[in-house]
Amino acid sequence: MADVFHDRHARGRTRTGWLNAHHTFSFGSFNDPTRMGFRALRVINEDVITGGSWFPEHAHDHFDILTFMLAGTLAHSDSAGHRGLLHAGDVQCISAGSGIRHTERNPSPDMPTHLFQIWLHADADKAPPRYQLLRGALDPGSPEPRLIADPGEQDDALRLRAPVRIWASRAGPGTQCAHALAPGRFGWLQLLEGVVEVDAQAQATALELRGGDALQLSTVRHLTLRPTTAAAWLWFDLP
Structure with missing residues (x-):
């Protein structure tokens, strides 16, 4: 399984x-x-999501569904009685388990909501659904x-039901950050916004990533990141 650069321009579009x-x-x-x-x-x-718009109620099971808020607000409600109002920097996790129905709405009449939603295969399909909200997780300070x-x-x-660990970073020019993988683990670097230069183990030159770009890692064990603008990213340690 090869290491892969996922170009933001090659993504599908709706x-x-x-x-x-x-x-x-x-x-x-x-x-x-x-x-x-x-x-x-x-x-x-x-x-x-444009102001005043929403995802109609729909069903999920099996997955851990994470929402990473970059800008605006998002109102959550679900069939298990959970309610949440998310702001920029917050992270929400719905562990769907045996099944849940939910809807997400941008409550602002005119301000857009900008987010990443990421689904992980989870290991508790017979467990009841669970809801968690972590305030300010994308602004670690x-x-x-x-x-x-x-x-x-x-x-x-x-707390995930998937055997995955996730780190969040936000940094600016003049800083440096490193990520490493243990033997037998796999990595995913997801740039949320900004621009970073990435030095990968055994790579001759630095690779520039911009918001939406990602790196899929199967053989590389170590990355060094140097932001060239204010930037935010996620690091996934995967089985």
Whole structure:
């Protein structure tokens, strides 16, 4: 399994009167049999939702569904009675388990909502659905990566049913950040916004990533990131 650069311009697209979405993997009407996910990752969508618009109520099961808020607000409600109002920097996790119905709405009449939604294959299909909201997770206050999701009990982190760990970073020019993988693990680097230069183990030259770009790692064990603008990204440690 090779290391792969996922260019933001190669993503699928859904554009309606209220939604502008980009799909890293096959989703909805975008169907590419070569892009069905990576390891536990199944869906990576970048969505911009116009003011006053919403996703109608729909059903999920099996997946851990994470929403990473970049701008605007989002109101959540579901069939298990959970309610949440998300703001920029927040991360929401719906562990769908045996099944749940939910709807998401942009409550602002005129301001768009910008988010990434990412689905992970989970390991508790017979468990009841679970809802979690982690405030300010995408604004760690330090260039050091912050652990925001883990399959175990961790302070100030979402608990996943998928065997995946997720870190969030936000940094600017003049800083440097490193990520490493243990033997037998796989990595995914998802740039949310901004521009970074990435030095990968055994790579001759740095690779520039911009918001929406990603790196899929199977053999590379170590990355060094140097933002050239204010930037935010996610690092996934995958089985």
